[in-house]
Amino acid sequence: MKRTSRDIRTANRYEVLRQIIAASPTSRQELAAATGLSLATVATLVGELLDLRMITEVGFEDSAGGRPRGLVAVNPSGGALIGVDIAETYVHVELFDLALNVLARAEEDVRPGESLPEQVVGHVAAAVGSVVAQAGVEGARVLGVGVSVPGQVDRATGVSEYAPNWDWHEVPLLDLLTEHIAYPLHLDNPLRASAVAELWFGAARGRGDAVVVNLGTGVGAGLVLGGALHRGVSNSAGEWGHTTIVLDGRLCRCGKQGCVEAYVGASGIMLTLRELSPGSTLLHPEDQTATIAALGRGVRAQDPVALKVVRDTVRYLGTGIADLVNLFNPEVVVLSSWVATALGEPLVAEVREAVARHALPRPMAATEIVLSPIPTDPVCLGAATFALEGALQSAGRKQPRTTRTAPPS
Numbered sequence: 001m002k003r004t005s006r007d008i009r010t011a012n013r014y015e016v017l018r019q020i021i022a023a024s025p026t027s028r029q030e031l032a033a034a035t036g037l038s039l040a041t042v043a044t045l046v047g048e049l050l051d052l053r054m055i056t057e058v059g060f061e062d063s064a065g066g067r068p069r070g071l072v073a074v075n076p077s078g079g080a081l082i083g084v085d086i087a088e089t090y091v092h093v094e095l096f097d098l099a100l101n102v103l104a105r106a107e108e109d110v111r112p113g114e115s116l117p118e119q120v121v122g123h124v125a126a127a128v129g130s131v132v133a134q135a136g137v138e139g140a141r142v143l144g145v146g147v148s149v150p151g152q153v154d155r156a157t158g159v160s161e162y163a164p165n166w167d168w169h170e171v172p173l174l175d176l177l178t179e180h181i182a183y184p185l186h187l188d189n190p191l192r193a194s195a196v197a198e199l200w201f202g203a204a205r206g207r208g209d210a211v212v213v214n215l216g217t218g219v220g221a222g223l224v225l226g227g228a229l230h231r232g233v234s235n236s237a238g239e240w241g242h243t244t245i246v247l248d249g250r251l252c253r254c255g256k257q258g259c260v261e262a263y264v265g266a267s268g269i270m271l272t273l274r275e276l277s278p279g280s281t282l283l284h285p286e287d288q289t290a291t292i293a294a295l296g297r298g299v300r301a302q303d304p305v306a307l308k309v310v311r312d313t314v315r316y317l318g319t320g321i322a323d324l325v326n327l328f329n330p331e332v333v334v335l336s337s338w339v340a341t342a343l344g345e346p347l348v349a350e351v352r353e354a355v356a357r358h359a360l361p362r363p364m365a366a367t368e369i370v371l372s373p374i375p376t377d378p379v380c381l382g383a384a385t386f387a388l389e390g391a392l393q394s395a396g397r398k399q400p401r402t403t404r405t406a407p408p409s
Contacts, residue, residue: 009045010393012037016045017054017074017392018200021099024073025058046072052395054078054098074099079143081387082131082183083380084124085190086149087338088165088217089288091120093127094380095135095142098388100201102376104134112286115166117176125180143391144184146383148193149173150218155235158187164242164254165217186383186390190214191238193382194336194372195222195229200385202334202374209330212372213240213321215339217288219261221324240324241265245316263316266292266339273309280305289338296342310347318354325359325367336372337379345371 003011012035019034020026028046032039049055049072056075060068076097085092088110095104108123128145151163158174174185195204195212204210204224212222219241223230230237241261242254249258250268262268266288273283273291282298282305284290298306321333333355335348352369359367372378 010389012041013045013048014389014392016042017049017388020049020055020072021074022200022205024099025071026073027061027069027071029063029069048395052078076101079391080135080137080141081143081384081391082128082145083193083377083382083384083387084128084145084147085193085377085379085383086120086124086147087190087379088115088150091123091127092377092380093124093131094377094384095131095137096381096384100381100384103137104131106130106134115168117160117168117171117173121173121176121180124177128181128183139182142183144186144387145181146186146188146193146386146388146390147173147177148188148190148379148383150190152236152239153187153189155186155188158185160187164252184387184390184394186386188235188383188386189220190216190218190337190379190382191220191222192229192231192235193222193379193386195224195238195382196385197374197378197382198222198334198336198372199224199227199229201381202372202378203332203368203370204334207331209328210332210334211321211324211328211330212334212336213324213340214337215264215317215335216337217266219265223328224330225328240320243320243323245320260316260320264313264320269295269309269313269339272312273305276308276312277305282306282309292339292342296344299343299346310343310350314347314350314354318351319358321351321369322355322358322364325355325363329363330367332368332370334370334372336374340371347371 015035016031019031028042032042053075055072058071058073060070063069076099078098081096083094090110091108093106094102097103106127108127149160152161154161160168160171160173162169174187177185194214198204198212208227210224214220221238221240223238242259244258245260246258250262251257252259252262270291282294295306299310348371356364
């Protein structure tokens with residue numbers, strides 16, 4: 001689809017605000033250098049963001065041989081954003097100020113058998129209500145809610161087209177949520193959300209090319225190419241978890257055989273443990289979270305069964321990541337989501353060795369492999385940026401209240 005001048009203006013405004021959030025306080029000159037936009041364009045966009053009260057003037061800095069430069073910073077109280085991480089076993093919600101600091105958190109467990117859309121929507125509505133109450137923000141200050149749901153998502157229509165772990169097909173998720181949540185809603189999936197979180201605040205910040213590997217119940221890869229999120233033509237890029245790694249292998253919940261996810265997703269790891277040691281005390285048959293947590297503790301305690309399960313898992317994970325390294329030649333591969341967090345640095349060390357065995361030497365030499373450094377839920381953080389993007393698009397349809405001129409340089 002061809003982008004209109006309004007689309008380009010919204011994208012530029014979003015990029016300028018992103019840079020201000022990342023480096024407050026900053027000058028218009030620094031923003032022009034960071035974004036590649038002209039100083040005149042940046043000055044206009046800064047004026048619009050000031051009119052929207054998303055940023056504020058915060059004084060001046062000396063410039064070499066010239067007039068002092070005006071500084072701007074994000075206005076944390078200029079609005080609130082909500083990020084929703086819908087996963088197969090939980091719904092986690094965080095409320096942020098405009099500087100993307102967490103002000104409140106809430107979590108709802110999604111138990112086995114609670115995967116009907118109406119049940120999931122109920123969990124989301126309860127958690128969103130909880131964070132708004134905890135933070136004490138007025139409803140009018142909530143600029144939007146970004147919602148991440150696993151699987152294939154149509155952003156334009158708000159439809160969850162296919163979520164294999166729940167066997168959802170064409171679920172009008174945003175319509176269902178709108179019945180319970182009055183704020184503007186924006187739908188996407190965790191691959192995109194986690195990639196944006198790393199690009200803004202994590203290991204992909206300042207990197208041109210990065211791959212964010214999500215390891216949870218589901219598995220996938222968020223892609224940052226040329227310094228920007230890569231979605232693909234139908235917002236489906238990154239479904240690496242459903243690429244084939246073993247011909248005629250394990251049955252995956254997508255209905256295919258031998259997918260990466262069938263070996264390195266939480267359910268696949270549990271199956272490996274069950275095959276290796278059916279009576280292991282590490283195994284909690286109906287609880288993925290407890291099993292993976294037990295494996296993480298076991299690895300750190302050098303438990304032989306836990307070590308064997310992780311090494312068997314890494315055989316497949318390392319091979320799959322080596323394919324990503326060869327294909328995309330990224331500067332960094334980030335291991336993210338709750339399984340990666342639970343298994344921690346021991347997993348990363350094993351993965352580095354396995355990828356080095358399978359990837360070509362040249363791309364491997366240029367690639368770091370790290371654990372996500374983001375201390376909060378990366379998917380909630382990324383989802384909140386989708387709400388911010390949506391708020392800027394809505395603002396772009398309104399006429400600015402005032403006209404500002406560029407400050408003296």
